[in-house]
Amino acid sequence: MRSTLVIVLVSLVACSRPADNAAAPAYGVNPQIKMNGPLIDAKMTMVAAWEFPKNPINDKTLDSSKLSEEIKRGFRLFTNTPGEAPDLVGGQMSCTNCHLNGGQRERSMPLVAVPGMFPEYNRRSARLFSLVDRVVDCFLRSENATGKGVKAEELPARPEVLAIAAYLTWLSKGAAIGVQPAWRGKNAIDAAALVPVEKFDLAKGEAIYTERCVTCHAADGQGVKIGDKIAGPLWGPDSWNDGAGAARVYTLAGMFKYSMPYLDPGRLSDEDAQHVAAYIDSKPRPAYPGKDKDYVVEKLPVDAVYYTRPQANAPSSVRGTH
Numbered sequence: 675m676r677s678t679l680v681i682v683l684v685s686l687v688a689c690s691r692p693a694d695n696a697a698a699p700a701y702g703v704n705p706q707i708k709m710n711g712p713l714i715d716a717k718m719t720m721v722a723a724w725e726f727p728k729n730p731i732n733d734k735t736l737d738s739s740k741l742s743e744e745i746k747r748g749f750r751l752f753t754n755t756p757g758e759a760p761d762l763v764g765g766q767m768s769c770t771n772c773h774l775n776g777g778q779r780e781r782s783m784p785l786v787a788v789p790g791m792f793p794e795y796n797r798r799s800a801r802l803f804s805l806v807d808r809v810v811d812c813f814l815r816s817e818n819a820t821g822k823g824v825k826a827e828e829l830p831a832r833p834e835v836l837a838i839a840a841y842l843t844w845l846s847k848g849a850a851i852g853v854q855p856a857w858r859g860k861n862a863i864d865a866a867a868l869v870p871v872e873k874f875d876l877a878k879g880e881a882i883y884t885e886r887c888v889t890c891h892a893a894d895g896q897g898v899k900i901g902d903k904i905a906g907p908l909w910g911p912d913s914w915n916d917g918a919g920a921a922r923v924y925t926l927a928g929m930f931k932y933s934m935p936y937l938d939p940g941r942l943s944d945e946d947a948q949h950v951a952a953y954i955d956s957k958p959r960p961a962y963p964g965k966d967k968d969y970v971v972e973k974l975p976v977d978a979v980y981y982t983r984p985q986a987n988a989p990s991s992v993r994g995t996h
C-alpha cells in the first residue's frame with residue numbers, strides 16, 4: 675500500500691512540472707498548482723505539498739544582508755523545526771506540518787498577512803499578544819518546548835523565534851496593517867455543526883481513522899514517509915502537548931477538516947472530522963506544565979479535554995481524564 679502511494683504521488687508531482695514554455699507563474703509556483711490569491715488553493719491535493727509560493731531560499735529579492743539571512747533561517751526553522759531548533763522542540767513537530775506549505779495554504783491556518791493583526795487579545799492568556807508572543811506559544815505547546823525544559827521567559831529573545839517572525843513578516847510584505855485577511859479564521863467547524871462533547875464517539879473516530887488516514891499517518895499515528903515528507907506525530911511523546919490548540923477537539927477538527935485526507939481534501943463531514951479529532955485527542959501526549967495558568971480569566975472551552983478543571987456543560991467523562 676505504502677509503495678503504491680509513493681508511486682502515485684511521485685508520478686502526480688512529476689507530471690505537474692511546468693513545461694519549458696509555460697508562462698511565468700504568479701508567486702513562483704508551477705502553473706499546475708491552483709492558487710487563490712497568494713495561497714495554494716484549498717482543493718489542491720498532496721501533489722502541492724512540496725510547493726512554497728514564496729520561498730526565501732530562492733527568492734531573488736533577498737540579498738545577503740543580516741535581515742535576509744534571518745528570513746531564510748526562519749523559513750528553514752518553519753519547515754524543519756526539530757532539525758533546526760533541536761533544543762526548542764520536545765518532539766518531532768514542524769510548524770509546516772500544521773500550517774501547510776510554509777503557512778501559505780488556504781484553510782490550513784495560513785499566516786500570510788496575519789502579522790499585521792498583532793498585537794491582539796489572547797483569550798487563553800487574557801492579555802495582548804505580539805506576533806513574537808504567538809510564535810512563542812506555538813513553541814511552548816504545539817512544539818512542546820516545555821518537554822525540553824525551556825523556560826517561557828527565555829523564548830521571546832531567542833534568535834530562532836525572531837527569525838520565524840522575520841519570515842512571517844516577509845511573507846506578508848505589502849499587506850495592510852490591522853485589516854483582517856479574508857483567509858484568516860477559516861479553520862473552524864460551523865457552530866451549528868458542533869457535536870456536543872458528550873457525544874464524541876471514539877470508536878467511530880478510530881474506524882474513520884483506519885479507513886481514511888492510516889495510509890499516511892500509520893496505525894501508531896507517527897506518520898509514514900512519503901518521498902522526503904512525513905506528517906508530524908498525531909499523538910505520543912513526540913506530538914503536540916496537551917496545552918496546544920490542537921489538543922482541543924473542535925480546534926483540531928477544524929485544523930484538518932479542509933486539508934485532509936490529503937488526496938481528497940475536505941471530504942470528511944463536519945461530524946466525522948470531530949469524531950476523528952476526539953479519537954486523536956483521546957491518545958496520550960506530553961503534559962503542558964502551565965495549564966493551571968490558562969483560561970484563568972476567560973471561560974475554559976468545553977473541548978479542552980485535557981484540562982482537569984471542570985468545564986461548563988462537560989460531563990465528568992471528558993474532564994481531562996483521557
Ligand code: HEC
Pocket residue numbers: 752755767768769770771772773783784785788808809812813816817838858859861914918919920925929
Ligand atoms: C500541532 C499543530 C501546530 C503546530 C505544529 C504549530 N501550530 Fe501554529 N497554530 C496551530 C493552531 C491550532 C493555531 C490556532 C488557530 C486558531 O486559533 O484557530 C495556531 C496559530 C498560530 C498563529 C496565529 C495565527 C492567527 O491567525 O492568529 C501563528 C502565528 C502560529 N500558529 C505560528 C506557528 C509557528 C511559528 C509554529 C512553529 C514554531 C507553529 N505555529 C506550529 C497549530 C499548530
Ligand code: HEC
Pocket residue numbers: 720723770771772774775882883886887888889890891900903904905906907908929930934935936937942950
Ligand atoms: C495521502 C496522505 C495523507 C492522508 C490520507 C492523510 N494525511 Fe494528514 N497529513 C499528511 C501529511 C504529509 C501531513 C503533513 C503536511 C506537511 O508537513 O506538509 C499531514 C498533516 C496532518 C495533520 C497536521 C498535524 C501533523 O501531525 O502533521 C493532521 C492533524 C492530519 N494530517 C490529520 C489527518 C486525518 C485526520 C486524516 C484522515 C481523515 C489524514 N490526515 C489523512 C498526509 C496525509
